[in-house]
Amino acid sequence: MKQSSNMEIARRIDDWWSIAKYDVLTDPFGRMAKAALFQIGIPGAGAALDTYSAIASAEQAITAKTGILGLASAFTARLTMARFFIAGFANKDQCDTWLPRVAAGQTCVAVAVSEPGAGAHPKRLQTIAEPRQGGFMIHGRKAWVTNGPIADIFLVLAVTAVEDERERYGLFLIPREMPGLIVKQMPVLDALAPGSHCELEFDGCEVPATARIGDMPEAYPAMALPFRDVEDTIGTANVCGFLSWQLENSAAHIAQSEDNASRLGRIAGLVSLVHAASRLAVAALDGEGQEDPARIIGVRQLAHDIVDEICDLLPSDGAKDDVIGRELAAHDLLSTIARESRKVRQIRLGNSLWSEKQ
Structure with a gap:
């Protein structure tokens, strides 16, 4: 299994390199999609590629060829987030809707946990998801969202309740075009290009109950x-x-x-x-x-x-x-x-x- 996986990954990396090596940073992710690199690690692409090891092998190969750490890390973040959060916790309808789009390179997933001045410490996070009839109303801010400027959907961690002075968290899948969601640019870190980050602001962003990922009482x-x-x-x-x-x-x-x-x-x-x-x-x-x-x-x-x-x-x-x-x-x-x-x-x-x- 590992040998067939490594051979298939190497073939796809070679396909990508044949069209990208002379100008790696021009439409980098579009070219990766053409070489079917975004199928790697996503369920449905075949058992040989349905592993974290496959994602890691592709990441290592990209960096070894280019030396561009930001390119490899941005590529890997898309796959790792989709595999861990969506394939790992989402229901069948959510998986059927989003995973094929991720695998085709049509949808970029970004995860929003950290907040301005708070980092990712659970006791300091303040973004809230207030239960409303049929869904949730989200208020708050997020920062340092990897791949945020190009993301199509955001997986947002928010406080859903406070019990015995302890925050309870949920994770919500929010499309970029959702009303009340504002994407704000952050300073570009040239050393990590083409990797990028953004801030998010939620000003009365109302999402349906079906936007929640997972059914556990505590997502953190x-x-x-x-x-x-x-x-x-x-x-x-x-x-x-x-x-x-x-x-x-x-x-x-x-x-x-x-x-x-x-x-x-x-x-x-x-x-x-x-x-x-x-x-x-x-x-x-x-x-x-x-x-x-x-x-x-x-x-x-x-x-x-x-x-x-x-x-x-x-x-x-x-x-x-x-x-x-x-x-x-x-x-x-x-x-x-x-x-x-x-x-x-x-x-x-x-x-x-x-x-x-x-």
Whole structure:
């Protein structure tokens, strides 16, 4: 199954590359749709591609070919959000309506959890969904909505009730054209292009009861919280692709010597370990093996060290191309996303080592 999946993904990546390689950022997602890349990871595309591992493989391949982290992460966000939230929690009618459109590249899904000045902390979120006859009235604001400027539908987390001083959350599927929903531009982060973000404002946005995704009483621990881990895990594939691209493209700027050859060989070995650890981590999302938080921490830290070591080998006189410099800036920026949640996991892991000895 894995071999057939990898071969099919490689074929589609080659199809995409044949039409995009000379101008990758012109209509990037339209060209991906032509190569059927948006079918990857979406139920209905065939068992071989119906996995998180398939999404990660495509993401890694895109970054390895282009070095453009923002392109790969924007591509992957569309698929991961659709697979996790819609395929994972939506009812049959919702899945039948939206998943084929996502797979065809006709519909872009964006998830709205974070809010201005609050981040994604559940005790600070203030967007509310007031029950009304036959539906909900939504008021509030969201920020840093990935792919928001090009999204067709938004999955919005909102407070539906407060019980015993604790907020209860629901997730709502809201089309972009819904009255009362205002999409606001945010400053463009050039390093992450063509990835983009926006703010959302809900001013009496009324949605039907059928807009709610899932029937659980509390969507935050059931959806928003685990999605952070899914997103972070699949994101290691982007890191792997970037390491391969950086190593290949930096080598031409590194002076040839026995010492540098030895260091490059060592780095190549470490990159191979990062790739293997990433594959194991993503496979666990598909039920193959056990999830291990230490693995993700190790991948992120080792990748950071590898990037630093490659940069240390580059000449200090600035004799490297602008593309490498730009993507290094993108790597640094992406590494700050979800940094606090990673720190929490790292502390928890460290504390567990003390607990085991007591």
